[in-house]
Amino acid sequence: MLRRCRPALGTFVEISVQISVLKGQEHSEEKVAAAIDSAFDVIEQVERLMSEYIHSSDVSRINNAVPGESISVHSWTFTVLQAAQRLFAESGGLFDIVACCYGADVSVKPSMSDLIINAGHVELKQPLRISLNGIAKGFAVDQGIATLQQFGLTSGIINAGGDIAVFGDTPYEIPIRSPNAAWKVSAIIELENASLATSACYSNIATAAHINCLTGAARSEIESVTVVAPTCMLADGLAKIALLSERGAPEVMQVFNAKAYRLLTGRSLTRQDCPLSLLF
Amino acid sequence: MALAAIGSGFALGVPSHEVFAIDYLTVEQAQRLAFKDATVFVPMPLALSEEQREAIEDVSDVEVEGETLHIWKAMNGDASLGYFITDAVIGKHLLIDYTVAVSPMAEVLRVEILTYRENYGGEVRNPDWLKSFVGKRAGDLFKIKKDIPHISGATLSSNHIAEGVRRILASLKIAAAIPVTTNDESAMQDKSNA
Numbered sequence: 001m002l003r004r005c006r007p008a009l010g011t012f013v014e015i016s017v018q019i020s021v022l023k024g025q026e027h028s029e030e031k032v033a034a035a036i037d038s039a040f041d042v043i044e045q046v047e048r049l050m051s052e053y054i055h056s057s058d059v060s061r062i063n064n065a066v067p068g069e070s071i072s073v074h075s076w077t078f079t080v081l082q083a084a085q086r087l088f089a090e091s092g093g094l095f096d097i098v099a100c101c102y103g104a105d106v107s108v109k110p111s112m113s114d115l116i117i118n119a120g121h122v123e124l125k126q127p128l129r130i131s132l133n134g135i136a137k138g139f140a141v142d143q144g145i146a147t148l149q150q151f152g153l154t155s156g157i158i159n160a161g162g163d164i165a166v167f168g169d170t171p172y173e174i175p176i177r178s179p180n181a182a183w184k185v186s187a188i189i190e191l192e193n194a195s196l197a198t199s200a201c202y203s204n205i206a207t208a209a210h211i212n213c214l215t216g217a218a219r220s221e222i223e224s225v226t227v228v229a230p231t232c233m234l235a236d237g238l239a240k241i242a243l244l245s246e247r248g249a250p251e252v253m254q255v256f257n258a259k260a261y262r263l264l265t266g267r268s269l270t271r272q273d274c275p276l277s278l279l280f
Numbered sequence: 281m282a283l284a285a286i287g288s289g290f291a292l293g294v295p296s297h298e299v300f301a302i303d304y305l306t307v308e309q310a311q312r313l314a315f316k317d318a319t320v321f322v323p324m325p326l327a328l329s330e331e332q333r334e335a336i337e338d339v340s341d342v343e344v345e346g347e348t349l350h351i352w353k354a355m356n357g358d359a360s361l362g363y364f365i366t367d368a369v370i371g372k373h374l375l376i377d378y379t380v381a382v383s384p385m386a387e388v389l390r391v392e393i394l395t396y397r398e399n400y401g402g403e404v405r406n407p408d409w410l411k412s413f414v415g416k417r418a419g420d421l422f423k424i425k426k427d428i429p430h431i432s433g434a435t436l437s438s439n440h441i442a443e444g445v446r447r448i449l450a451s452l453k454i455a456a457a458i459p460v461t462t463n464d465e466s467a468m469q470d471k472s473n474a
Contacts, residue, residue: 005304005393007378007438012393033313161436 002029004036009047009137011161015039017148018155018170035151039144039158046140049074050132062122063129071122080132080139081117083233087135088112090252091241101129138197138236141165145232158232165195165232176226176263187226187263195232199239200224229258301397307366307379314381314390315354315361322353324456332455340450342443349451360384363458366394369444371436374398378441380448386458391445398436 005014015036019029052059058077065071073081087095093111102109110128137160144158145165155168166172171192189196225242229235234256242248242260253260305313311321326349328336333344346367354361362383368375377394452458 003302003304005302005396007391007393007441011436011438012396037313 002032002036004033004040006040006044008040008043009051009140009160011137013040013043013140013144013158013160015144015148016157016159017153031151032153035148035153038151039147042143042147043140043158043160046076046136046143049077050080050136050139052129052131052133059130059132062124065122065124067124067126069123071124072120073122075120076139076143078117078120080136080233081115081122083139083237084132084135085112085115085117087234087237087241090255091245091249094244094249095134095237095241097130097132097134098128100134101131134240135233135237137161137163138195138232138234141195141232160232163195163197163232163236164191165235166191167193176224176261187261189226189228189261191228194228194230195235196226196228197232197235197239198224198226199243224263226261226263227253227258228261229256234258301395303395305379305392305394307394310366310379310381310392310394311352311354311364313392314364314379317356318354318361319357320355321364322355324351324353325349326351326451326455328451328455332451335454336447336450339454340443340446342447342450344447344451349448349455351452351456354381362389363452365448365452367444367448369440371396371440372398376441378444380445382449382452382458384458386449386452388445388449391441393441 001016002019003014003016005012007013017032017036019032048054048056049058051057052063054060058071058073062071062073081097084095084097088097093099096112098110098112098115110126114125114128115130116123116125141158141160141163142165145156145167148156148158149167153168155166155170157164157166157172162177164172164174169192171190174189174191174196176187176189176198225239225248227235227239227242229238235258238249238253238256238258238260241252242262245252248260248262250260311318315321328344328347328349333347336342336344350366352364354364362381363386365380365382366377367380368377370376374397376396379390379392379394380388381390381392382388
């Protein structure tokens with residue numbers, strides 16, 4: 001197992017690959033290392049495009065633009081914006097990359113419907129900010145996985161601070177942390193050729209990402225929601241929807257072929273119990 | 281590993297902790313990854329005077345704890361390829377060893393984690409107690425669990441690494457007279473994406 005870790009996307013990104021999985025080639029550690037390096041490069045490129053803390057990023061350029069201005073964006077940014085738009089529509093506005101920047105204040109504030117997204121170009125209807133923090137990390141993981149596959153690797157796992165994707169024939173058992181005790185494992189989910197992301201309202205952390213954009217209310221219960229989805233980008237975005245929605249938004253999960261698992265306060269789930277927490 | 285050393289925790293009235301450590305790379309491996317064409321890595325440890333440490337803190341806005349910066353110059357024959365620096369920062373509770381590779385103009389080429397350590401058995405109640413062990417090997421103090429699985433849940437912030445990189449760049453500029461090119465990338469992002 002070759003395991004590498006770099007700081008990226010505001011967290012620690014870990015890529016692990018079995019050395020013996022290079023398709024039809026000499027099992028060269030050097031080649032696997034090169035694949036991992038490229039995957040990290042791609043993940044860092046996503047960060048440069050979509051971080052709101054990097055001045056030259058597409059997101060920063062959108063945030064500094066004036067209404068009516070045509071802002072050119074990278075095709076990856078366009079892909080993520082399109083997915084965000086779909087999540088916005090399917091969740092009835094619960095997932096909103098614009099409103100999430102404005103916190104609990106629900107009096108007149110911009111929403112994603114004030115953003116015009118065309119292939120390669122974005123335009124604002126009114127001054128606004130966007131944040132892709134609820135979805136770009138998952139997209140970065142997907143791009144990393146695609147890179148590993150392009151190098152001919154047949155199995156591996158990428159973990160970007162808990163946004164996890166695995167590919168290949170090897171299933172991985174992913175422990176899910178207790179929302180309130182960082183290192184207490186409360187559940188284990190087996191993942192095979194799929195992705196998962198966990199979203200939680202930790203008792204001591206209040207972030208805008210976990211505020212209901214429609215009502216301005218933060219979920220006060222201490223719980224976490226883990227979504228298993230075909231891509232990490234979807235798992236990332238859907239985890240926010242499942243956490244914010246009263247019933248976990250089963251209909252939205254269904255649309256994206258995803259499943260949501262919820263951990264409630266005081267519940268400790270073993271693997272056998274895990275399906276009990278399935279939201280639908 | 282190193283079970284006997286847990287007693288030092290009890291002696292100070294701190295409960296024992298299960299700690300996990302993941303070793304990703306050795307220093308030599310990280311050097312090779314960062315500078316593939318290097319024929320030699322010349323150690324040039326940099327002792328920081330008190331004045332320099334203060335200046336570094338002013339420039340980077342990060343506290344300087346160590347008195348020496350561990351630098352190697354990556355060379356291919358007579359040509360300088362850049363510099364390789366090893367450092368450690370506190371992650372959530374314990375030290376994380378990492379490396380920074382920079383160009384001759386001190387542009388950040390690569391940041392890589394060598395060893396990641398985290399507290400497994402619960403919160404550390406006395407951070408000062410931990411601080412006193414900065415620079416020591418966790419293996420001397422704790423029961424170490426290896427081969428830690430991939431965990432989903434609370435996102436761990438890499439802010440301290442970003443601060444460490446900022447401190448290293450300031451150190452190179454101030455104490456090693458290496459011109460530092462600042463850009464978004466080398467400054468790294470400094471906020472959590474959680």
